[in-house]
Amino acid sequence: MIRAEGLVKEFTRPVRRTGPLAGVRSLLTRERVTTRAVDGVSFTVDRGELVGYLGPNGAGKSTTIKMLTGVLVPTAGTVEVDGRVPWRDRTRNARGIGVVFGQRTQLWHDLPLRDSFELVAKLYGLDQPDYQRALGRFTELLDLHEFLDTPVRGLSLGQRMRGDLTAAMLYGPPLLYLDEPTVGLDVVAKARIREFVAETNAVDGTTVVLTTHDLVDVERLCRRVLLIDHGQVLYDGDLAALRRRYVPYRDLVVTLAREDDGPLVAPPGTTVVERPRSARDTARVVVFRFDPAQTPTPAVVAAVTAEHEVVDLDVTDPDLEAVIAEIYSSGRVRA
């Protein structure tokens, strides 16, 4: 569906002068600075995939998406979407894609949300019955009832984002680009949008490229992730595999019924990790660490509960956040 090869985008701007007559001198200067926002990115995305496109601030994610959507012309490299070069065949490409830039809106500021939807339907040549059906479905899925007739300038961020998602999906594009669709939303709104994206991908088979800084989005939605930094791909592959590469273990956290439960018995394949007692703990908490690829989780649970009287237990995977933080700060992915 998408094929990018050696994509490069450079931004050039004249050097800004300071001091007296700065404006005039900026105009006259020939000196320019060039930033390479995207620096040789290659990847393919197949039909029906849901890919997380991740990276720290300024990594080049949005710039890549703008090239994939045909808004920007690449400085070098090639990009093909469904057999078309997006910037060269921009209007035709636009018909087959839906785009949400979380930071800006495609809705008409002064008009009711519904009017924007109607225009979108006309722009994409939807006939009335199809439009009504799609609108009904999205109104239901994203709970738009309350604010369909409110002018867009009067919508809250979360409402506007749901409006933007609807506008991007109304004409049923087979390919959806979401650039930070959950930025600034509350937990309920985020959950709703995640559910919507998951359903779109699973039910309609829509291919989704998702950019986000919210790792819960990533964990809930993406099997495959593409990590970039400084415009270059650091990692392209399975999210679970990436996590295993960093922290090949899982923790079983149990709360023991009694303070004094005799000596701790670690079942085969597990090690006991001491956890400093926190003020919140009302009882003794023990952590058994194991590699789920070697020792199945149910076996560990069974062995521990057979040895000790347990009032609570919890299985936790290591924090994706910690993994991503390490990658971002080291600027590379461990082999």
Next chain:
Amino acid sequence: MTGPVATSTTGATTAAPAGHLAAQARALVAIGRQSVRSALAVRSEVLVSGVAVLVRVVLVILVWRAVYGSTPEVVGVDRSTAVAYAVLGAVFTNVLNPFWRSSLEVRVRQGRIAVDLLRPVGLVPQTLAQQVGTTAAAVPRCVLAVLLALVIGALQAPAGGVLGLLAFAVSTVLGVAVALLCNLVVAMTAFWTLEVGGALMVYRAVAQFASGALIPLWFMPGWLRGTLEWLPFQAQVFTPLSVYFGTVRGWDAVGAVAVQALWVVLLALLAQLVWSRALHRVVVQGG
């Protein structure tokens, strides 16, 4: 990867070339209509711009009557024609006042150009459709201003009866088209440098003056008029007004209208050419 595009909820399919053009045309009409509604959406803004044009019309009437005083004629232009010209000039200025709040140059500076470029319609036709919509929204207040001028006797019906009115209408439409295209071409310089504010202000002043919207070109010295003949500005305002007052009539009027049409074609081609260059220079400000 080619093959039919899988559509999920709806029937958006890859259209054949002819269907593609028809779809674009329908989309443009929709954009134009939406722009009309956008321009009329904020009541206070509509009211203020309506009052503004009325005030301006009344002011130019007062000024030009004062200028003439008791002189019946200046360089062959009589008092009532001069006043009437000023009225129509003020109305045209109000409509053609370049660079609306959502003009291309503003959209480039604010990064909203990204949204425009996601729409399945070419940028040049799309921007024009927006501007046509905004212009159309100005028609009611202009009609009101013209009616006011007619009622208080500052304006007479066009020369040449119904035919004259028709010729004026055609010439006005072409004049508006020339103005919108000129503005578009100039606004596209924003793709090269964002610091176009000052230059656009100069352009706006020149355009108003050279189009004959402020002062009839009849009053200009010969060398200046000769120069302006070669620029697309007088086709915006002076030509339709000349047709209105019958200073250009018969075949001359047809010729003048043909020149307008020629400008429309040339400027449309120029706009497309400039855009094909600008395409590679697009940057999106912010996020």
